[in-house]
Amino acid sequence: xxxxxxxxxxxxxxxxxxxxxxxxxxxxxxxxxxxxxxxxxxxxxxxxxxxxxxxxxxxxxxxxxxxxxxxxxxxxxxxxxxxxxxxxxxxxxxxxxxxxxxxxxxxxxxxxx
Amino acid sequence: xxxxxxxxxxxxxxxxxxxxxxxxxxxxxxxxxxxxxxxxxxxxxxxxxxxxxxxxxxxxxxxxxxxxxxxxxxxxxxxxxxxxxxxxxxxxxxxxxxxxxxxxxxxxxxxxx
DNA sequence: TCCATTCAGGACGAATTTTGTCCAAAAGTA
DNA sequence: TACTTTTGGACAAAATTCGTCCTGAATGGA
Numbered sequence: 001x002x003x004x005x006x007x008x009x010x011x012x013x014x015x016x017x018x019x020x021x022x023x024x025x026x027x028x029x030x031x032x033x034x035x036x037x038x039x040x041x042x043x044x045x046x047x048x049x050x051x052x053x054x055x056x057x058x059x060x061x062x063x064x065x066x067x068x069x070x071x072x073x074x075x076x077x078x079x080x081x082x083x084x085x086x087x088x089x090x091x092x093x094x095x096x097x098x099x100x101x102x103x104x105x106x107x108x109x110x111x112x113x
Numbered sequence: 114x115x116x117x118x119x120x121x122x123x124x125x126x127x128x129x130x131x132x133x134x135x136x137x138x139x140x141x142x143x144x145x146x147x148x149x150x151x152x153x154x155x156x157x158x159x160x161x162x163x164x165x166x167x168x169x170x171x172x173x174x175x176x177x178x179x180x181x182x183x184x185x186x187x188x189x190x191x192x193x194x195x196x197x198x199x200x201x202x203x204x205x206x207x208x209x210x211x212x213x214x215x216x217x218x219x220x221x222x223x224x225x226x
Numbered sequence: 227t228c229c230a231t232t233c234a235g236g237a238c239g240a241a242t243t244t245t246g247t248c249c250a251a252a253a254g255t256a
Numbered sequence: 257t258a259c260t261t262t263t264g265g266a267c268a269a270a271a272t273t274c275g276t277c278c279t280g281a282a283t284g285g286a
Contacts (some may be wrong), residue, residue: 074206
């Protein structure tokens with residue numbers, strides 16, 4: 001129960017991280033080598049972060065990179081679904097496909113020529 | 114139990130539709146006004162269809178447009194997840210976010226200035 | 227074999243989108 | 257006011273997307 005935090009989104013998460021740690025945008029930006037304006041936009045979800053940036057941010061804040069990445073990727077998907085009237089069927093079908101495709105990869109000689 | 118069909122993907126689905134109906138690529142392509150080479154690529158999942166194209170295809174084959182769209186969108190998401198080691202957590206988190214954001218929209222004055 | 231048709235897929239340019247930066251205005255703080 | 261931080265528009269370079277064109281492989285019929 002370390003950190004009760006209702007789901008928000010990548011940007012807010014990032015901002016919380018930064019403010020909790022007590023840094024300004026400029027400080028974080030300069031040490032990970034990005035324009036502070038860009039970082040500001042990322043925190044406001046106006047620009048997507050690159051994977052490398054997520055990596056650098058995770059390292060800067062000593063937080064889990066994978067978790068941060070999931071936060072971002074799930075955001076992307078969530079907003080795409082919302083674009084489609086929030087139709088959760090899309091996710092359900094996608095999940096089935098992933099599961100199915102994963103069994104293929106583990107399993108048998110599907111790639112035989 | 115009308116049509117038993119294991120999950121495949123948008124392209125294969127489309128190809129099945131076309132072959133079942135007995136059309137050549139060129140025939141379909143020319144009546145919906147796209148290059149047949151493009152349509153071929155779409156059937157092989159080498160190019161994504163536009164929404165308008167999906168619409169036209171659904172109309173051409175007298176099939177459900179929404180269903181076809183879901184087939185395509187779920188594909189996109191599934192492949193993205195597979196890129197990420199098939200981590201289904203991403204989908205789980207995305208779903209929570211969608212649900213959460215939907216309650217916001219229905220509910221209260223979140224947009225007040 | 228020759229011809230016709232279908233499909234696969236590479237290459238290309240035009241159009242669009244994305245990415246990071248710069249700069250100025252706004253907001254916040256003392 | 258003076259100073260710092262954050263916001264956000266504008267911009268160019270880079271990357272990606274989109275549709276088309278063209279060649280070649282495969283198939284099938286006469």
